[in-house]
Amino acid sequence: MDTMIDTSRRRVGAEPYGTMPAPATVRIERLLPGTADRVWAYLTESEKRSKWLAAGPFDLMAGGKIELTFRNNNLSEDAPRPVTSADGIDHLLQGKVLHCEPTKLLVFTWGVEENASEVTFELSPEDGNTRLVVTHRRLSGRGQLLGVSAGWHAHIGILIDVLSNEKPRNFWSEHAKLEQAYKELFQSSQYTAPKTNDASGPYRQG
Numbered sequence: 001m002d003t004m005i006d007t008s009r010r011r012v013g014a015e016p017y018g019t020m021p022a023p024a025t026v027r028i029e030r031l032l033p034g035t036a037d038r039v040w041a042y043l044t045e046s047e048k049r050s051k052w053l054a055a056g057p058f059d060l061m062a063g064g065k066i067e068l069t070f071r072n073n074n075l076s077e078d079a080p081r082p083v084t085s086a087d088g089i090d091h092l093l094q095g096k097v098l099h100c101e102p103t104k105l106l107v108f109t110w111g112v113e114e115n116a117s118e119v120t121f122e123l124s125p126e127d128g129n130t131r132l133v134v135t136h137r138r139l140s141g142r143g144q145l146l147g148v149s150a151g152w153h154a155h156i157g158i159l160i161d162v163l164s165n166e167k168p169r170n171f172w173s174e175h176a177k178l179e180q181a182y183k184e185l186f187q188s189s190q191y192t193a194p195k196t197n198d199a200s201g202p203y204r205q206g
Contacts, residue, residue: 024139026149032130033163036103036123039130043121052159064097066108075158078170150178
């Protein structure tokens with residue numbers, strides 16, 4: 001099922017919610033300010049990426065290694081969230097680049113296990129701005145589906161603020177609202193996520 005809900009609220013929900021184009025898949029699409037070159041830099045360069053997602057080196061070639069070190073308490077002036085490293089604080093995630101076309105496409109695994117999930121960044125120019133589509137596939141259960149949906153939505157919101165030269169919105173308070181919003185969205189849809197709760201890494205639920 002491919003369900004998208006839009007609302008006029010300024011912050012949480014001001015951008016449309018992500019969609020579920022297929023089971024175990026989350027897709028979020030945003031129009032970002034700036035050229036594809038600039039957005040690409042914020043996706044792939046450690047120092048720039050640390051401002052909205054996580055620091056770490058990306059070896060931008062097929063088979064290259066990636067590292068993401070999440071320090072979400074540093075993304076905004078929001079009060080720190082007392083959670084474990086598995087929920088995204090000083091959590092190191094490793095993966096492998098599957099495909100790379102600079103300023104256009106980046107595909108990488110979210111983890112190094114055989115059954116690791118997979119993330120795709122797609123960029124396309126649009127009227128002087130850049131359309132970014134983030135697709136996260138092969139999610140392992142309802143807990144990871146909810147956490148990844150809220151996580152990408154909140155992180156990309158921070159990216160929009162950074163690219164717009166605005167003060168970043170409060171990450172953890174928005175993330176908590178988004179977790180609840182996505183939970184209600186999934187419950188109200190005809191989509192049935194797997195009932196397992198075997199997620200690992202950032203944004204594990206449970």
